[in-house]
Amino acid sequence: MHVGKSYKLSEFLIWTRRKIYVLLVLGIIPVILYQVLGIKWLAVPWTVVALLGTATAFIVGFKNTQTYYRTRDAQQVWTNILNSSRAWAIISRDYLHDPEKTKILIYRHFAWLTAMRYQMREDRVWEGTDKKHNAEYRRYYTIPERETTFETALEKYMPGHELHYILSTKNKATQIMGMQGKSIKELYDNQEIALAQFMEMQKALNNFYVQQGQCESIKDAPYPRQYSVINTLFVRLFCLLLPFGMLQEFDKLNNSIEGIMKGSMVWLVVPFSVIISWMYTSLEQVGESTENPFEGSANDVPISQMCRAIEIDLREMIGERDTPPYLQPENNIIL
Helix, strand or coil, X not given: CECCCCXXXXXXXXXXXXXXXXXXXXXXXXXXXXXXXXXXXHCCCHHHHHHHHHHHHXXXXXXXXXXXXXXXXXXXXXXXXXXXXXXXXXXXXXXCCCHHHHHHHHHHHHHHHHHHHHHHCCCCCCCCCCCHHHHHHHHHXXXXXXXXXXXXXXXXXXXXXHHHHHHCCCCHHHHHHHHHHHHHHHHHHCCCCCHHHHHHHHHHHHHHHHHHHHHHHHHHCCCCHHHHHHHHHHHHHHHHHHHHHHHHHHHHHHHHCCCCCCCCHHHHHHHHHHHHHHHHHHHHHHHHHHCCCCCCCCCCCCHHHHHHHHHHHHHHHCCCCCCCCCCCCECCECC
């Protein structure tokens, strides 16, 4: 997540520069064919290009709206996880009279959060974090889950035998929460908590399962591929045809001007087509960078920061003072 005032124009231009290079080529070739080689029939009626541009604007706008909703939903789910985690710490502390057992439940919750954030950072074939423009931008920040192995991160919160079991499972977050359920059942069987307390704690675990499922739904269900493909095709077709549609329009300007530019106005197609096309391709790229809110891009939901904030809050609730520091932004980016 970018936590600064805004991205700098220079950052944005560098991030999109590869597409600018392509748009320059697409703008120069039609002008050379039309103006230098005299192939006048290449000009496309402006009405055709304008209609295509309108349709493309609707498609791009629809995609960006939907990808924004995906990020907003992901942020809301993790806000709920943060709030539910605080509530879990309260009931674990106040319902139990044994501080060690309270600590076990809370530390195992840290393990669940750790498993969740590592699972959310796993690669999916449709994600774009490793595309050249995104991979290049990663030099401005680090992804915590790629700096430390999962086993190293988890071993701080679980004893060796539990850790060994969890590492052997497929859905690690689910199995950690299963351990929590087993523990509170044992507490109830041993009459260390009352029935009402047991039901309240079980309800909290059910809420965590729901929130986990919501995260997995966002992670494992990409923006529909059919809409993604049609968006890309429309943008590329529009950028290809735009300079051909502007040829005659700028050529007509030669009849109304004098001076050094007379007869050469068609060359203005290059900068203007690049500017207009760049607006469309940049919107497409922004939508793509917002599509997967857990992949590790600069626009991700900051789940690593939220997990650290939860850990600090919960450890202070049980009287610990030697807590880890809050994660700090790197170049205004925090994950």
